[in-house]
Amino acid sequence: MVQTENDPGAGSGTLLQVEDLRVEFPTPSGAVEVVAGVSFDVRPGETVAVVGESGSGKSVTSLAVLGLLGPGRVASGTITLRGEELTGAGRDRLRTLRGAEIAMIFQNPMSALDPLFSVGDQVVEAIRVHRPTTRAQARARAVELLREVGLPDPERRMRSYPHELSGGQQQRVGVAMALACDPGLLIADEPTTALDVTVEAQILALMRRLQAEHGAALLLITHDMSVVARMADRVVVMYAGQVVERGRTDRVLAAPAHPYTRALITSVPTVDTGRDVPLPAIPGRVPNPSEIPAGCRFHPRCPEAVPRCRTEQPPVVGTPDGGESRCWLSDPAAELAGAAGATR
Ligand SMILES: Nc1ncnc2c1ncn2[C@@H]1O[C@H](COP(=O)(O)OP(=O)(O)O)[C@@H](O)[C@H]1O
Numbered sequence: 001m002v003q004t005e006n007d008p009g010a011g012s013g014t015l016l017q018v019e020d021l022r023v024e025f026p027t028p029s030g031a032v033e034v035v036a037g038v039s040f041d042v043r044p045g046e047t048v049a050v051v052g053e054s055g056s057g058k059s060v061t062s063l064a065v066l067g068l069l070g071p072g073r074v075a076s077g078t079i080t081l082r083g084e085e086l087t088g089a090g091r092d093r094l095r096t097l098r099g100a101e102i103a104m105i106f107q108n109p110m111s112a113l114d115p116l117f118s119v120g121d122q123v124v125e126a127i128r129v130h131r132p133t134t135r136a137q138a139r140a141r142a143v144e145l146l147r148e149v150g151l152p153d154p155e156r157r158m159r160s161y162p163h164e165l166s167g168g169q170q171q172r173v174g175v176a177m178a179l180a181c182d183p184g185l186l187i188a189d190e191p192t193t194a195l196d197v198t199v200e201a202q203i204l205a206l207m208r209r210l211q212a213e214h215g216a217a218l219l220l221i222t223h224d225m226s227v228v229a230r231m232a233d234r235v236v237v238m239y240a241g242q243v244v245e246r247g248r249t250d251r252v253l254a255a256p257a258h259p260y261t262r263a264l265i266t267s268v269p270t271v272d273t274g275r276d277v278p279l280p281a282i283p284g285r286v287p288n289p290s291e292i293p294a295g296c297r298f299h300p301r302c303p304e305a306v307p308r309c310r311t312e313q314p315p316v317v318g319t320p321d322g323g324e325s326r327c328w329l330s331d332p333a334a335e336l337a338g339a340a341g342a343t344r
């Protein structure tokens with residue numbers, strides 16, 4: 001596919017649209033905004049990765065799409081699925097959409113599985129919740145799904161309990177359950193973070209293959225740029241509740257516009273170091289949502305910050321692939337005189 005972000009291409013259009021989303025959580029000292037004006041879209045069949053360090057607001061953004069914010073609330077903005085507004089949708093409608101239209105793959109597959117029921121019972125249940133089928137039909141479909149996700153001897157696996165499976169096998173069952181209702185949108189929040197790198201590669205390959213075969217779009221949440229590189233058509237880089245960069249994965253990896261994106265790319269864990277070895281860290285940490293710095297939210301950690309970054313919020317500047325970067329340095333028109341540490 002050779003097209004820019006703005007080129008809709010044949011048969012696409014938008015499946016999920018998130019527009020200027022703001023999410024607040026109540027705290028003893030008042031409401032705190034943890035997602036601060038996030039916008040992105042996902043088209044049918046594509047993979048969009050949301051990447052950023054822990055605490056950036058990735059999970060909260062996906063929970064907002066699912067209508068599962070708990071004590072949190074959407075303070076403003078819109079989330080639409082195939083044109084249907086979700087932020088105002090009722091509990092019952094959201095429950096219907098989850099599973100039927102949107103399915104979730106979790107970081108810890110055990111959170112999707114009930115330890116007290118056999119794998120077969122749970123996949124059958126996932127099939128029958130949203131679709132009237134006989135038990136026999138659902139069972140046959142469950143066996144087929146377990147075969148599709150690569151579990152050996154699926155007939156026998158139907159009778160296994162979750163604890164009898166390895167982490168990788170559990171996540172395969174998680175993928176099977178997510179696909180049970182042929183959702184248009186899969187949301188996977190760090191689906192391979194708990195797995196070792198070999199199993200991670202297998203699960204990512206499986207997700208890619210099944211996504212293509214089922215024609216589902218994938219919203220993939222990760223902190224790992226190497227996962228983005230392997231999986232995503234487009235990428236949304238989040239920092240401290242905002243999108244700092246967005247664009248086609250090939251462009252973002254080859255020519256990252258934002259200093260935070262550059263830092264994330266150079267901190268990719270390699271297969272050699274494995275994930276028990278700490279990443280070459282970006283010094284400092286994501287600010288607490290109640291202590292957001294003035295100016296650019298990344299400026300205290302940014303190796304390229306100029307004085308203006310400390311006081312003025314950066315503009316959102318377009319990139320050649322139809323993406324964007326939220327950075328003063330991306331703005332060719334910005335007045336950056338007095339840069340490099342000088343005060344104004
Ligand atoms: N239930 C909650 N109540 C208050 N704050 C929350 C809640 N859930 C998440 N947050 C805060 O929202 C911010 C973003 O969290 P999260 O979306 O989980 O980040 P990520 O998934 O990118 O690691 C964090 O500062 C986190 O502490």
Ligand SMILES: [Mg+2]
Pocket residue numbers: 058059060189
């Ligand atoms: Mg998270």
